[in-house]
Amino acid sequence: xxxxxxxxxxxxxxxxxxxxxxxxxxxxxxxxxxxxxxxxxxxxxxxxxxxxxxxxxxxxxxxxxxxxxxxxxxxxxxxxxxxxxxxxxxxxxxxxxxxxxxxxxxxxxxxxxxxxxxxxxxxxxxxxxxxxxxxxxxxxxxxxxxxxxxxxxxxxxxxxxxxxxxxxxxxxxxxxxxxxxxxxxxxxxxxxxxxxxxxxxxxxxxxxxxxxxxxxxxxxxxxxxxxxxxxxxxxxxxxxxxxxxxxxxxxxxxxxxxxxxxxxxxxxxxxxxxxxxxxxxxxxxx
Amino acid sequence: xxxxxxxxxxxxxxxxxxxxxxxxxxxxxxxxxxxxxxxxxxxxxxxxxxxxxxxxxxxxxxxxxxxxxxxxxxxxxxxxxxxxxxxxxxxxxxxxxxxxxxxxxxxxxxxxxxxxxxxxxxxxxxxxxxxxxxxxxxxxxxxxxxxxxxxxxxxxxxxxxxxxxxxxxxxxxxxxxxxxxxxxxxxxxxxxxxxxxxxxxxxxxxxxxxxxxxxxxxxxxxxxxxxxxxxxxxxxxxxxxxxxxxxxxxxxxxx
Numbered sequence: 001x002x003x004x005x006x007x008x009x010x011x012x013x014x015x016x017x018x019x020x021x022x023x024x025x026x027x028x029x030x031x032x033x034x035x036x037x038x039x040x041x042x043x044x045x046x047x048x049x050x051x052x053x054x055x056x057x058x059x060x061x062x063x064x065x066x067x068x069x070x071x072x073x074x075x076x077x078x079x080x081x082x083x084x085x086x087x088x089x090x091x092x093x094x095x096x097x098x099x100x101x102x103x104x105x106x107x108x109x110x111x112x113x114x115x116x117x118x119x120x121x122x123x124x125x126x127x128x129x130x131x132x133x134x135x136x137x138x139x140x141x142x143x144x145x146x147x148x149x150x151x152x153x154x155x156x157x158x159x160x161x162x163x164x165x166x167x168x169x170x171x172x173x174x175x176x177x178x179x180x181x182x183x184x185x186x187x188x189x190x191x192x193x194x195x196x197x198x199x200x201x202x203x204x205x206x207x208x209x210x211x212x213x214x215x216x217x218x219x220x221x222x223x224x225x226x227x228x229x230x231x232x233x234x235x236x237x238x239x240x241x242x243x244x245x246x247x248x249x250x251x252x253x254x255x256x257x258x259x260x261x262x263x264x265x266x267x268x269x270x271x272x273x274x275x276x277x278x279x280x281x282x283x284x285x286x
Numbered sequence: 287x288x289x290x291x292x293x294x295x296x297x298x299x300x301x302x303x304x305x306x307x308x309x310x311x312x313x314x315x316x317x318x319x320x321x322x323x324x325x326x327x328x329x330x331x332x333x334x335x336x337x338x339x340x341x342x343x344x345x346x347x348x349x350x351x352x353x354x355x356x357x358x359x360x361x362x363x364x365x366x367x368x369x370x371x372x373x374x375x376x377x378x379x380x381x382x383x384x385x386x387x388x389x390x391x392x393x394x395x396x397x398x399x400x401x402x403x404x405x406x407x408x409x410x411x412x413x414x415x416x417x418x419x420x421x422x423x424x425x426x427x428x429x430x431x432x433x434x435x436x437x438x439x440x441x442x443x444x445x446x447x448x449x450x451x452x453x454x455x456x457x458x459x460x461x462x463x464x465x466x467x468x469x470x471x472x473x474x475x476x477x478x479x480x481x482x483x484x485x486x487x488x489x490x491x492x493x494x495x496x497x498x499x500x501x502x503x504x505x506x507x508x509x510x511x512x513x514x515x516x517x518x519x520x521x522x523x524x525x526x527x528x529x530x531x532x533x534x535x536x537x538x539x540x541x
Contacts (some may be wrong), residue, residue, distance in 0.1 A: 142400065148410070150394040153386045160386075167335055167369075168453050169361035169390035205445035224377075 018133035018237045020194050025217035025229030027186035032223050035159030036181035039211040040097030041187045043104035044074040046206025048188025053123045053195035063126045067192040075181050082180040108203035119202030127196040143226040157266025220265045222272020231273045288488045294343035303329045305512040316483045317490045318503035325395040325509040327492045335367045336360040363510040366455035370462050376435040387452030390396035422447045440471035460491040
């Protein structure tokens with residue numbers, strides 16, 4: 001029992017961050033599963049976090065309500081952004097969503113209501129570990145089931161070949177928008193949970209580095225099933241602690257090890273870590 | 287008439303790829319579309335399936351005007367197609383290609399899935415059976431679990447036809463279904479097309495292999511430089527002087 005308490009004291013916050021990052025990994029996974037390369041999910045994470053945080057801190061809103069509002073606000077932002085930018089493909093979509101991310105970060109940096117560069121402070125600490133993992137379990141279950149629905153197959157069709165998907169009846173605009181919005185809803189939920197974990201959120205936490213991290217979670221873990229990004233996010237979040245255990249404390253060497261893992265995965269496991277757990281990608285099940 | 291094409295034009299910048307093309311495809315026919323390279327055959331198929339909007343003219347499918355509609359709407363009205371350069375879902379298995387291809391017919395709603403209701407499983411079993419039947423028709427049942435990218439060239443052509451069939455179309459457009467195939471694979475495709483036509487499906491196909499076209503089609507339309515030279519039975523078309531000059535060469539006419 002003592003060992004458990006001690007473990008919790010040391011690693012409790014790591015488990016929280018792991019859960020949040022897994023949720024963020026899933027948020028990009030949805031968008032990815034429809035072949036959309038988005039770097040905007042960090043911004044949706046920020047929109048969810050700031051919306052929920054402002055509601056509880058400045059307006060005394062109850063936490064569940066703030067969480068729902070943050071989630072929906074991120075989804076709404078994705079809907080409005082998606083209408084113009086989802087016409088773009090590949091790298092161009094990545095650039096447009098990246099620009100959106102910068103707009104959101106700079107807005108958070110300069111607005112009064114977000115607390116500017118100092119960040120939003122005095123956020124009530126409400127989020128519990130079980131809440132994060134409940135949200136994560138719900139999201140994972142939802143996505144695992146979504147995979148075999150009409151919409152899930154439409155996502156895969158678009159990812160594989162957009163022209164062929166349209167010719168067999170997939171409404172490209174609608175389907176892509178849904179993938180984008182569902183991803184943003186999950187990111188917004190993660191943001192609301194994160195904001196109430198820490199007293200404080202700052203604009204830098206939702207910037208380019210985070211956007212790229214989400215991408216790396218997916219690439220390292222794999223994008224062919226919901227558990228891929230979970231593997232990636234869990235491993236890469238825990239890595240600094242593991243390295244600390246091995247006696248590596250300095251900053252740059254950790255980034256080096258991160259990069260090395262990414263490189264090794266791309267070279268030897270192009271389908272991500274999840275390829276280690278299955279014989280063939282995406283087996284046909286009923 | 288299942289499909290009526292009337293005065294279809296399409297310009298690409300200063301190039302007129304299609305210039306007032308008009309012909310009709312009868313219900314249940316196997317209709318061939320031939321012509322030299324650059325005649326506008328694939329452009330016409332792209333216009334029909336909504337991928338390229340026409341610059342002018344009308345297309346009616348079962349009396350309904352469809353020109354300028356997006357591809358998914360046209361597909362919903364009962365038109366399916368294959369592509370000259372095969373466009374399969376390479377990362378999915380053969381069976382999964384067909385399951386994805388059932389988009390317009392299989393509802394696969396989310397809620398029963400989330401709740402794990404038996405209805406969801408029954409629906410899945412039904413559509414899986416439908417997909418397997420189509421794979422059997424095109425001779426790919428034994429390949430159901432293979433990745434599409436692992437198939438041979440001829441098999442991929444047939445899988446693309448199978449995926450088009452998964453949406454249960456009334457009109458099937460095939461863009462060079464036997465291009466570059468060995469004779470034995472070619473016969474398999476011909477047999478599939480005949481079976482479909484006997485079952486009442488209408489087929490419009492582009493093909494350069496004259497034996498295949500002449501042996502299979504009940505009517506043929508010849509395009510050259512974006513215009514229809516003639517439409518008629520294989521015998522009429524192969525003896526038409528302009529067709530012989532533009533495309534076939536004199537030796538083909540046996541009339």
